Amino acid sequence: FVFVEAFLDHAIRYRLYGMLSESGERLSKTSELHKSVLDVFCEEGIEIASPALMDRREYDTAVQYFPKIGKKNQTRKEATIVEELVFDKADEAQSLEELKEAQTRLSKSLEKLDAKQKKVVEEKIARIGEEIVKREEKRKES
Incomplete structure (x- = not known):
């Protein structure tokens, strides 16, 4: 584009x-x-x-020379599609990084927890890990 x-x-x-x-x-x-x-x-x-x-060329002074441009509506639609695509990918990448950071923070907090709390946090870490894998596979496909 x-x-x-x-x-x-x-x-x-x-x-x-x-x-x-x-x-x-x-x-x-x-x-x-x-x-x-x-x-x-x-x-x-x-x-x-x-x-x-x-370069010296003689042109009719009554004629104006301008580049051809597309219709404004088409240009706006194209720009919207391009921005959505670019920002969707950027948002997805940021979201993935935030998930990885959350997983790291939770892993570090495990040391301070009792057995019952550790199990809950470990389950959260596992779910986040599954979500990360799913999103990374989706990114590779697109």
């Missing part, structure tokens, strides 16, 4: 984002993404110029 990051004096800065199933593919997938962007630009007749490029 694409975000407009900044309006500069001579250009608009965009940032491309994507999600990978394997982080080890980052370099090759980034290169493939850049190549795809260049291919689309070529197909659409869009050229990328730099401030150092000197």
Whole structure:
């Protein structure tokens, strides 16, 4: 997905984002993404110029040249979906870390408890452990 990051004096800065199933593919997938962007630009007749490029072209002064943009509703829907996906994953990761911390704290507190209390806490630790395993498996699947 694409975000407009900044309006500069001579250009608009965009940032491309994507999600990978394997982080080890980052370099090759980034290169493939850049190549795809260049291919689309070529197909659409869009050229990328730099401030150092000197090119003089005569255009009809009555015609304005602006990049094509999608409908606003589609962009908002896409942005909402992207944010939900990213933040859902972040929330899930945070929740998993909180479960692990709770499990660690409970394990440390076992020493101070009597036998009856230890059994209750050990059961809680086991349930938390099962939940951690379940969530980690779910993360791997997605």
